[in-house]
Amino acid sequence: MIIDTILSGDRPRSRLLGALLMAAFLALAFAPFLFPGTKALGVASRICIFIVLAASYDIVLGYTGIVSFAHAMFFGIGAYGVAIALSNLPVGWGAIFIGLGGALVVSAVLAVAIGFISLRLRALYFSMMTLALASFALIVATQLRDITGGEDGLTFSLPHLLAVSYRPFAAPVLGVRIDGRIVTYYLVFTAATALFLLMLRIVNSPFGRVLQAIRENEFRAQALGFSVVLHRTLAGTIGALMATCAGALLALVLRYNGPSASLSFEIMVDSILLMTVVGGMGTLYGPLLGAIVIVLAQYYLQPGMAALAEWTDGVPLLPHLFNPDRWLLWLGVLFVLIVYFFPTGLVGRMRGWTEPDE
């Protein structure tokens, strides 16, 4: 069937999950018309970008079973590539592609280097190494003021087609005035969909099967003649390249890039890691769902918590815990509970309901 071709034969394997995916796809596809407004459009773009980012992290974490803390670095490289190119070259599509291309090369070189240097070490060393490297990248980005704009980051303008002032139609379409922002959104949405399906294709290819074999039993995979270091390095590189693309999309949406927007540990831990684990590692649909849940929580949890804080006013400590600024506390608790009780995340849970034997 055609669906099998599109999804590379990796069906959701759960009615609920399938329905949710369908709903998410439709909601995102028509987001500018269903949820008009700048904020809603920003949320929808962010969801698309983080779906790619979390899914690319899943290729590393979920399909090879090693924890890297350097994934935000590749995201940042993509964002900086586009940002630096658009700030220094004549604004146009050429600049975007040069920026993206340069970023992809840098990411690929770094990912291969990281793979060959540290994947030989124990998995644990790898995690700590990547943590150190990520902080190194953060330092580089903040120190090279002339190129990266330091802490302030870079603000730049986009080609005419994506600029806010661009109006393809004189009259509103379906009650919404089409402008450059919406064009940008559809660029992001299309790119995200294509990248996600590409990743689905990769993990369901023979190469993806080898990755899973290594994750399940490294020794046996090695005994079958597959080079563990080579496959893990390749997986890491693919993940890194996808994250770089996601970063480039982020720069296009924000028209800005800075250390805290794309490179920080907050992005790494509070977004990427949380999304992948909450949604379900090693499923690719999990990070997709996780990205939606976490981005929505990041934007809409705070008002709910403000209400709770007001409601518990007078009880000691509780209002502090429900303070809207403490939203991360509750996501952290959720994260810990999920690692305890549902190691397979939301998607694993849903599949468990439909296939009790698994």
Place this chain on the structure above:
Amino acid sequence: MKSAIDWPPRLVLPLLLLAGLLAMNFTTWLTLSVAGVAMGMMLFLMASGLTLIFGLMDVITFAHGAFVSLGAYVATDVVARMPELAASGSWPASLSVLAAAIAVAIVVTGLAGWVFEVVIIRRVYGSHLRQILITVGGLIVAQELLVAVWGANPIPVAKPLALQGSVEILGAAIEIYRLVAVGLGLAVYGGLYLILARTRLGLMVRAGVENIEMVESLGFRVKRLFVGVFIAGCALAGVGGALWGIYQGLVTPAIGPEMMILVFIILIMGGMGSVGGAFIAAILVGLVTNYTGFLLPKLALGSNILLMVGILLWRPRGLFPLVKS
């Protein structure tokens, strides 16, 4: 088979000191070296617990930084509660303020570590992946709880009066507090060494590090021992945090996690699980940070990462790897 002493890793530290001496004049070198060793001692306090925890139970925790922050905050509170003693310039008064801050930090972080072990760590023995994930989650929660209690704004803390200022030794100005930190760090290292090398408890810990199944099959409850080691490790992190917080003069929620990157570099360079390795590596990191901070300020943290990568390429298991049977 124990072969002859492996000399090259032992020469790294003297060589670094020598290189520093060649690159700058003597008084600067002395000031920076003392500063580096002092920083190394505080880092060692944070790293020692982690390396023991890993060595004994193969457990890795990314949440250790939260205990460092907790220790710093607790120490800040204690110092703030003893304003007269802290402001009187006499040595006994100032030292007792510091001692009180450290003692309270030990108790609080030890208790917090116990809770953390029971609630978080105990359920994920044996799986590194889940340990990393769950302790990262635990770190998020712990950091947010710290902010909920102490607020997000930095809290200033002054060193007790007698510990402020500096003395002149061989023409170099040396901060008194740094000397105190060096003394304390050496005392803790010595104490740890004595406990590990000379007591029955230490014997069990070392035996557990080397071959846990054997110790268990001989009827010792290594798991219970591990809880003790975990608590002690968190308390050590608390001491490190208390010293570091007072040293910095400004305590933020991120004070611990910021240090953790250096601590992980230390663990990797020293060899995971090795206390002596952590001690040497901590001093290395302290020295490199201070030397490059002076010579090439832009490279300060980066230099440690480069040092780590270099050492790993040379010795993939760290300078003083633990021999596990």
